[in-house]
Amino acid sequence: MTVLEAVLGDITKVAVDGIVNAANSGLLGGGGVDGAIHRAAGPGLLAECRDIARRLGGCPAGEAVVSAGYNLPCKKVIHTVGPVWRGGGAGEPERLGSCYRKSLLLAREEGLETVAFPNISTGVYGYPKDLAAETAVRAVKAALPEVPEITRVVFVCFDMENYRLYQNLLENR
Ligand code: AR6
Numbered sequence: 023m024t025v026l027e028a029v030l031g032d033i034t035k036v037a038v039d040g041i042v043n044a045a046n047s048g049l050l051g052g053g054g055v056d057g058a059i060h061r062a063a064g065p066g067l068l069a070e071c072r073d074i075a076r077r078l079g080g081c082p083a084g085e086a087v088v089s090a091g092y093n094l095p096c097k098k099v100i101h102t103v104g105p106v107w108r109g110g111g112a113g114e115p116e117r118l119g120s121c122y123r124k125s126l127l128l129a130r131e132e133g134l135e136t137v138a139f140p141n142i143s144t145g146v147y148g149y150p151k152d153l154a155a156e157t158a159v160r161a162v163k164a165a166l167p168e169v170p171e172i173t174r175v176v177f178v179c180f181d182m183e184n185y186r187l188y189q190n191l192l193e194n195r
Contacts, residue, residue, distance in 0.1 A: 024166050025174045026159070028188035033178040034062035038096055039134035040088075041178075042125045044142045045101040047082055049075040055140040055180070059099060063092040067099065074101075084120035086128050098132050100125045104143030107150065118143055118154060119161035126162065130169040138176040141184045155187040 033041050033055060043059045046052050049071045051060045060067055070089045074081075081087050086102040102125050105117035121142050129137045139158065143149035155177075162175055177192075179185035 024172055026162065026177070026192055027174070028177045028179055028185055028192055030179050030182070030185040032058065032180070033138055033140050034058055034094060036096075036138045036176060036178055038136040038138045038174070038176060040098040040100055040129050040132065040137050041091075041094065041096045042086075042121075042137065042139045042142070043099050043101045044140050044145070044147075045071075045081065045103055047080045047103050049081055049087070049101055052146075054145040059094070063094045063099065066090070066092040071101065084117035084124070086121065086124040088128050088132055096138075098129075098134060100128050100137075102142065104147050104149065107143065107148040110153070114143075114149065115153070115157050118149065118157045119164075122158055122161040123165040123168075126165045126169045126172060126175070130171055133171075135172055136174040136176070137172060138178050140178055141180070144184065151184050152187055155184065155191055159188070159191045 044055050083103045083105045089099050102121040105114040144151045144154045177188045
């Protein structure tokens with residue numbers, strides 16, 4: 023059975039096979055968790071992201087692409103693009119759920135057994151934290167049967183509010 027857990031901390035420090043980045047569709051870095059991941063990984067990550075962006079023309083919201091981990095402790099970084107919150111009626115829950123599902127499918131394809139997610143879209147993109155947490159946990163649970171090799175999924179929370187939300191949701195699983 024896959025273990026789902028919430029931890030409070032910095033995703034660049036978590037010991038897992040793959041971490042997920044809350045990127046933007048240009049894939050060329052940014053602030054928040056994206057900035058932290060690029061800083062910790064070093065310049066090789068930006069070079070590879072530039073190549074991916076050139077090849078694929080970027081990454082639309084709800085999709086995911088994979089790169090190496092460079093100086094990070096993980097093997098791979100999965101870059102997914104969350105939706106910008108526009109009030110909830112513009113397909114935001116579907117897109118956000120898709121970020122989690124597609125990231126797990128890609129992790130499986132890459133042979134990763136342990137994966138850490140940040141709280142996608144809940145920073146600059148303005149998604150309400152409670153709604154985002156519910157969607158994240160629901161989407162991950164729904165995808166688990168498709169990714170039986172994945173043994174551990176960590177929700178890495180950077181603030182206490184998110185940490186408490188995830189702890190509550192995971193207690194009631
Ligand atoms: N480890 C874990 N979580 C973090 C870290 C960290 N080191 N740093 C921030 N967070 P955001 P978004 C949390 O804004 O809303 C970027 O510029 C943060 O507290 O990083 O999806 C991209 O390039 C919040 O809970 O991502 C895009 O342009 C969560 O990570 C845009 O921001 C997500 O916040 C994406 O916006």
